Amino acid sequence: MPLTHAQMRSLAEQEGLSSFYLLDLDALEQNYRRLRDAFVDTYASTQLAYSFKTNYTPAICSALKQLGCWAEVVSELEYDIATKTVGFDAASTLVNGPVHEPSFVRRVLLDGALFNLDAWYLLDVAAQVCRDYPQREFRVGVRLTFPIEEGGFSRFGIESSPENLDRLAAWQQALGNCRIAGFHSHYSNSSRSLTSFRSRVEGLLSASAAFFGPDRPELINIGGGFLGEMPASLAHQYGETPPTFEDYAAQVADAVRRAYPDAGGPMLLAEPGTAIVANTMVFVCRVLEVKNLGGRRLALIDGSKNNVKFKKQGETLPIEIVREPDASTRSSPADEAPTFDVVGNTCIEKDVLCSSVPGTIASGDYIVFQYAGGYSHVLKQPFIHPCQPIYATQKGTTRLVKRKETVEDILATYL
Ligand SMILES: Cc1ncc(COP(=O)(O)O)c(C=O)c1O
Incomplete structure (x- = not known):
């Protein structure tokens, strides 16, 4: 440009x-296509959801929507921008974030957008909505945290200990009309290296195996945090050669493909922000x-x-x-x-x-x-x-x- x-x-x-x-909307399109293709070529059932917080300029979000990208939002403000201004439907909007009013949780669940619940108090709020609408079937995701290499725990999400996975199973069973569709994680306290992404995906895969057993999760959400294209003057500040989109796909998408080699594996969701818009x-x-x-x-x-x-x-x-x-x-x-x-x-x-x-x-x-x-x-x-x-x-x-x-x-x- x-x-x-x-x-x-x-x-x-x-x-x-x-x-x-x-x-530069042409560069945006190029970034999106390159990242998506790298993942889809490795694991066909991959869907990208753009992280609105990174830059919610409607021209950016609309351009990505036209390319088939989904929306990832973390507040009612961002949900309104996605659904009312840009026109994303609820089915292609993911809702994350640690703090929400009960009225917003209710609205998202009734709309049918996927809420990745970040804390026990949000599970309580969601449970109340499910009890208030016993005739409806709901589905949610849960954000997990586990220690990863070059980052440790994130302060967000629920620790993926065996006790907590049991508690989630009990929560689901007690309600009867809400299904946990899969697990989410995102780390911003870690390096953006391949080593870090390897432990991110391993943590999600092992929690999914423990929780879902022989049943497959509907989805696995690796979050964002990928590095995008950059000049050498910036790259050397990250200490190592930044991974390419293909490197990230080989680490993350390939791990999911190996865990679910047969057709009908879970949808792999990724929530890029920086990698798509920074440059x-x-x-x-x-x-x-x-x-x-x-x-x-x-x-x-x-x-x-x-x-x-x-x-x-x-x-x-x-x-x-x-x-x-x-x-x-x-x-x-x-x-x-x-x-x-x-x-x-x-x-x-x-x-x-x-x-x-x-x-x-x-x-x-x-x-x-x-x-x-x-x-x-x-x-x-x-x-x-x-x-x-x-x-x-x-x-x-x-x-x-x-x-x-x-x-x-x-x-x-x-x-
Ligand atoms: C849940 C979640 N997903 C995705 C992102 C996007 O991260 P990045 O811009 O590093 O790709 C963030 C950023 O904080 C986030 O909190």
């Missing part, structure tokens, strides 16, 4: 700002001024750390500089520091987006922050400034998919 300086300026001027997000969105900022202060060179932009702050493992996300072609605006670097810092639009002294970037920078240049697709955008607060617009490129055209925020947007909920 590389844009020229003139294209960046023209986009920035459309909404009257010097910064914006740019989303599809960049944050583009025009340099408004370059200051030399106390031996530092500071490039001021209309964006803040809050726009690009999400770093899963403290990584430094790469930037690219698109130079202002008019060289007359470039000051002589002779007496300047050899590196520059990029400083933000808030009144926080520490709002420094990048430090000690080698090379020159001039007012009018654009700084493009890469890998802003996962979490960064949804974690952005309207602190001091409202959020910037998003443009999306797809098959050679560019369109606005989120306008810049206004004071009315920000204050709409204050009474």
Whole structure:
């Protein structure tokens, strides 16, 4: 999606700002197809469900829905975006998450979406719904936790001890109208390595074997956490060569295939977020001024750390500089520091987006922050400034998919 300086300026001027997000929907489609194909080629009965929390921009979710992806949501807010805004039906929506109001649990179960219950209190709430509708048949998933290599236990889910599996079986039997369809797990406290994924899938397979015995589970849900495509400058920060989608499939999907070699094995669900969106969105900022202060060179932009702050493992996300072609605006670097810092639009002294970037920078240049697709955008607060617009490129055209925020947007909920 590389844009020229003139294209960046023209986009920035459309909404009257010097910064914006740019989303590449072609790259999104490519990521989705590559990940899905890698899994489906290994284990045909695989279904991907996109993790809305990673970036719930409706243009992203709609594009994935059109490709056959399901939705994975963790709150009523995300459920509403999935089902009301984007139009996912309940049958292709998975609901996870540790904290829910009873009314929401009831709504999801009555809609028929698969709820992966994360804690005993949610099983109690679900049981009440099942008792209230004795004529209906329900099905739920259960999120399990067990120690995995390079991560240990997750704080989420129910420990998959023999006692707890017995308790789940008793819960199911006592109700009579609710079936546990399968187990789910997701780890965000672990490395994203193949070693970690091997123990994730082994834990799920052994809990499924213990619980379902000769009967097969309807599904096995490995969660998300896959690394996506990235440049070497980012990859080396993860300590090892990042696994490819095919590597993950060989580890996870192949383990499920080996456990269920005959036709009619469980559906393998995966909930990718980062792997599908991280590299599809960049944050583009025009340099408004370059200051030399106390031996530092500071490039001021209309964006803040809050726009690009999400770093899963403290990584430094790469930037690219698109130079202002008019060289007359470039000051002589002779007496300047050899590196520059990029400083933000808030009144926080520490709002420094990048430090000690080698090379020159001039007012009018654009700084493009890469890998802003996962979490960064949804974690952005309207602190001091409202959020910037998003443009999306797809098959050679560019369109606005989120306008810049206004004071009315920000204050709409204050009474
Ligand atoms: C239950 C669940 N599934 C999937 C994801 C997506 O994770 P990632 O973006 O690392 O793929 C998350 C993220 O926290 C999650 O909590």
